[in-house]
Amino acid sequence: MERESVVGVIAVRDAARDRTQIAIWLLSCCALVLGIVIIGGLTRLTGSGLSMVEWKPIVGLLPPLDEAQWLATFELYRQSPEYRYVNIGMTVEGFKSIFWLEYIHRMIGRFIGIAFFVPFLYFWIRGKIEKGLLPKLVAMFVLGGMQGALGWYMVASGLAEDPHVSQYRLTAHLGLAIVIYVYMLWVALGLLWRSRSGDDTDGRPLLGWAVACTALAFCTVLSGGFVAGLKAGFAYNTFPLMGGQWIPDGIFALQPGWRNFFENFITAQFTHRILAISLLAGILALWRALGRRRLAPATRVATHAMLLLIVLQVALGISTLVLHVPLALASAHQAVAVLVLTSLVVVTHRLLHVQGRSLA
Structure with a gap:
């Protein structure tokens, strides 16, 4: 025995x-x-x-x-x-x-x-x-x-x-x-993390919000792909206004209307701005809510990284735009986008992976 x-x-x-x-x-x-x-x-x-x-x-x-x-x-x-x-x-x-x-x-x-x-x-x-x-x-x-x-x-x-x-x-x-x-x-x-304890159980009610932010981050990355493909970053190089307007003319110039989101450079940039600011607001709200919960140290670090990265990403995005897409800033903007998504995936996994359950 x-x-x-x-x-x-x-x-x-x-x-x-x-x-x-x-x-x-x-x-x-x-x-x-x-x-x-x-x-x-x-x-x-x-x-x-x-x-x-x-x-x-x-x-x-x-x-x-x-x-x-x-x-x-x-x-x-x-x-x-x-x-x-x-x-x-x-x-x-x-x-x-x-x-x-x-x-x-x-x-x-x-x-x-x-x-x-x-x-x-x-x-x-x-x-x-x-x-x-x-x-x-x-x-x-x-x-x-x-x-x-x-x-x-x-x-x-x-x-x-x-x-x-x-x-x-x-x-x-x-x-x-x-x-x-x-x-x-x-x-x-x-x-x-298969064998770790459920230290993040207190944050579990915020799992849905974390998933929503992760999905929004992915959509924002895809939106950035259309901005890049349409070279939309080389137009309207001001922030927060676009051509002196909050909602620029021509965002629904194409018919049928859905084409504008994928083929109109004005709409592509406008949509990317809206998604990015929405993601910033969503992550800030998630960070504040998680800050009131009892979390494992690693999860706490991931939540702080999540906030710092999205602030950096928004700053890079604005700088890339107003400076007419310099190579170094544009490349950094793309890289940090993946890191923002990484931090959200880590936070989501930590909140879901509690009480030693396997999620591999």
Whole structure:
């Protein structure tokens, strides 16, 4: 009996260690996804996203290695509408400056696939993946493959006669990246906190508000995708008014009316402002309400981080707008958007994950 007890203790300890290892791996993948979101934003901001006009996911690993290869690659680009209508007269040297960022973007995407698949095989072969966790990890891998295909589908929209990426496809590409990020984060948190006590039970009544703020943050990110796709940040560079008005003219210029939210740059920016300010108000209210509750120290830290990040994000958004979208601020604005969502996911998970229940 004593030997069986010892074996049971060892098994529990090993299972906890395996969960921790898998959680760290998933959090590392989250960091990589955040990195590629930032790089993807930079490719858009620098006009680099359409520089590679072919999609070769398996054989397209090496960049041009000599002058002849550079000339051949540049010749392909010269046949694209972006060259003919936007970058006419660009030299090979100028082409290299936009090629490298998009190349790095694609290579990081491939690296993320490897960084996920190889450890997954290791954990699976070693029997470290619990039965209920396996389908979730497989779903993550499938979503990653879909994201790669969606990325090319997005780029292809800018290789037709109109040398601009579809704002619908761009936002879908961004949205799926965020879904993958949040899914991996949620599963990792469930693995890390499976055995913790219910210190946040007092905050449980605010769970619905936390979920609502998280959903609003996701919608705000998607709204930012349409702002980016329509280049709406380069217009109405004042705050809080737009062209001297609280509600600018032309927000319902397109018919049917729903198109304005996705195709009218005025409406896209106006909607993004409304969503962002609403999110700020919602998070402030959640922070104040949670401040009156008895919470675990980690949850308390997450709530403070949530408030600080949304204040920083709003400041970055306003600064990016009034300064006419400088590269550094615009990139930081996109990165902090993901961090705001991260803090909300953590708070939501902490409020839901009480009394040692597993939510992985």
